[in-house]
Amino acid sequence: xxxxxxxxxxxxxxxxxxxxxxxxxxxxxxxxxxxxxxxxxxxxxxxxxxxxxxxxxxxxxxxxxxxxxxxxxxxxxxxxxxxxxxxxxxxxxxxxxxxxxxxxxxxxxxxxxxxxxxxxxxxxxxxxxxxxxxxxxxxxxxxxxxxxxxxxxxxxxxxxxxxxxxxxxxxxxxxxxxxxxxxxxxxxxxxxxxxxxxxxxxxxxxxxxxxxxxxxxxxxxxxxxxxxxxxxxxxxxxxxxxxxxxxxxxxxxxxxxxxxxxxxxxxxxxxxxxxxxxxxxxxxxxxxxxxxxxxxxxxxxxxxxxxxxxxxxxxxxxxxxxxxxxxxxxxxxxxxxxxxxxxxxxxxxxxxxxxxxxxxxxxxxxxxxxxxxxxxxxxxxxxxxxxxx
Numbered sequence: 001x002x003x004x005x006x007x008x009x010x011x012x013x014x015x016x017x018x019x020x021x022x023x024x025x026x027x028x029x030x031x032x033x034x035x036x037x038x039x040x041x042x043x044x045x046x047x048x049x050x051x052x053x054x055x056x057x058x059x060x061x062x063x064x065x066x067x068x069x070x071x072x073x074x075x076x077x078x079x080x081x082x083x084x085x086x087x088x089x090x091x092x093x094x095x096x097x098x099x100x101x102x103x104x105x106x107x108x109x110x111x112x113x114x115x116x117x118x119x120x121x122x123x124x125x126x127x128x129x130x131x132x133x134x135x136x137x138x139x140x141x142x143x144x145x146x147x148x149x150x151x152x153x154x155x156x157x158x159x160x161x162x163x164x165x166x167x168x169x170x171x172x173x174x175x176x177x178x179x180x181x182x183x184x185x186x187x188x189x190x191x192x193x194x195x196x197x198x199x200x201x202x203x204x205x206x207x208x209x210x211x212x213x214x215x216x217x218x219x220x221x222x223x224x225x226x227x228x229x230x231x232x233x234x235x236x237x238x239x240x241x242x243x244x245x246x247x248x249x250x251x252x253x254x255x256x257x258x259x260x261x262x263x264x265x266x267x268x269x270x271x272x273x274x275x276x277x278x279x280x281x282x283x284x285x286x287x288x289x290x291x292x293x294x295x296x297x298x299x300x301x302x303x304x305x306x307x308x309x310x311x312x313x314x315x316x317x318x319x320x321x322x323x324x325x326x327x328x329x330x331x332x333x334x335x336x337x338x339x340x341x342x343x344x345x346x347x348x349x350x351x352x353x354x355x356x357x358x359x360x361x362x363x364x365x366x367x368x369x370x371x372x373x374x375x376x377x378x379x380x381x382x383x384x385x386x387x388x389x
Contacts, residue, residue, distance in 0.1 A: 001110065001365050006358045009106035016102040016357065017350045019043060023094035024345045027083030030125025033060040036081040037122055040097055044120055047105040056138030058131060062122035063140065066108060072116030073367045073374050076141070076319075077103050077360060078149040078312070080126045090341035091127065092152035092328065095353050099150045102357030107364055116368040119144070123311075128167070130274040132311035141318045146285060146367060146377060149312065150356040152344060153325035154333040156298045158290040159281045160325055163212065163238035164245040165309035167273035170196060170256045171219075172265040176229035186227030190220050192256075192265040193231045199255035210306065211245075212238040213252060238309055240278050279313040280384055282320040284376040288366055289324050292359035298326060298352075308335070320381040322363075328352045 009016075023036045037060045041051045049064040079100040080093040104120045111118055121140060125131040141147065172193060177186030200213055207213070215235030221228030237252060239245040253269050260267040290300050312323045328349040333340050343349060367374055 001114070001369065002362050005106045005110055005361050005365060008109055009102055009354060009357050009361065012102060012105055013350075013354050015043070016098045016353060019101065020094045020098035020349075020353060021345055023081055023097060024089045027088035029085055030082040030127055030129035030131065031058065031060060033081050033124050036097065037062055037124070040079055040081065040101055040122055043101050044104065047108045049104070049108070049120065056135040056140050058124055058134060060122070060124040061131060061135060064104070064120040066104070066111050066118040068111040069117040070115050073145040074117040074119065074143055075364050075367055076119040076121050076144050076147045077364070078132070078147055078315070079120060079122045080149070081122070082125050082127050082129070084127055084336060087336065087338060088341050089344050090336050090338060092340065092344040092349070093126065095152045095328065095344055095349055096149055098353050099356045099360065102353065103360035103364065106357060106361045114365060114368045118364065126311055128274050130276065130311050133274070133276070133314050136314055136318055141315060144319045145374070146282075147315050147319050147321045148285065148360055148363065149323055150360060151323060151325050152328040152349065152352060153335065154327060154329065154331070155301045155304065155325055156293060156327045157303055158286045158293070158300055158322070158324040159283060160303060160323070161240060161281065161307060162279040162313050162323070163210075163240055163307045163309045164242045164276060164278040164313065165236055165238045166245060166249050166271060166275045168235045168237060168249060168252060169232065169270045169272045170235070171230065171232040171268040172260065172263070173268070174227065174229045174263070174265040177227045179225045179227050183227060187229070187264045188227050189231035189265045190228040192259040192263040192267070193217055193220065193233050195259035195262055196233065196256045199258055200252065203251060203255065207248060207251075208239065208244060210240055211248060212236065213248060234272070240307065242277050274311070276309050276311045277313040277317055279310065279321070279323055280316045281322050282316070282377055282380055284373065284380050285320060285322045285363060286324065288363045288373065289322060289359050292362040293324070293326065293355065296355040296358055298355060320377045326352045326356045
């Protein structure tokens, strides 16, 4: 069953690569991916899928279902297609989208002979918008038995985790005054922001390895001769453990409260933007993906470097899920860099796209035809639900 599917993906390789390059050449940031969503929906509709646009109340989300549906596992392939501000597709989401569509279109001609249901979900705004979280809240993952996607990287990994993340904004309100003639009459809000960073830097030696608190100053005043009456900063707080992430948010709050007391500025502390859970890869699914991706010439590597965050983490708490990575170039290419953006349209990325689509399609077919695998995936997920990490 797998060989005809892989041959179909090979036949579609040029179309899939053209799709990936078009998305790459027209980067759209989160919740603004109208062109990418349209191109992906059109490709799936052309392949026989029933496509619904604007699902979950998100104009750039979509749900595509193959009409040959019967009792059996309901499997979703997830497409991301948002770009980064200024850097474009420096995270390779153009490839994620084409991989999901490639796997689905490769399976489409054979689906009439396979049980189960095949779904492609277009999930916007992974880069800080939490599109998958919003689709979870809208019920789009409620009836699924597995969800899968593949992310480009400078390594091939299959059981890589992620960090839970919460985005925090702090703002301090002080009192303006002339910074030279009457500085004693001012309350310096910028000093409070700086003291918060100093407190965090002292805290770093007392937090768990691998956890992160990092931020930027978003407002620091208007002119050097005016004591800043308003200053603000934004932080990402991350940990591999959801509960410890929440504990670190409170440590950040205490640093900011101390800065407010020291300077006399008034603090506003808000949770803003996105909050993602740490991913829990389903190892039964991951092992099957590993077998196929290695057969296709991508040996699974030893992880290096730290972890990022993704709203696929939230999906993995709702349904058995995997989020493997595939190498798209030689050597080390840091994500969210201009170099990675170049690699996401290079020839090695084309080969990776086709191979990842084949591996995803193979795992889908095995879930539908191997009851033991389906039961193993389900049982592992049920056991993981008892853990609170």
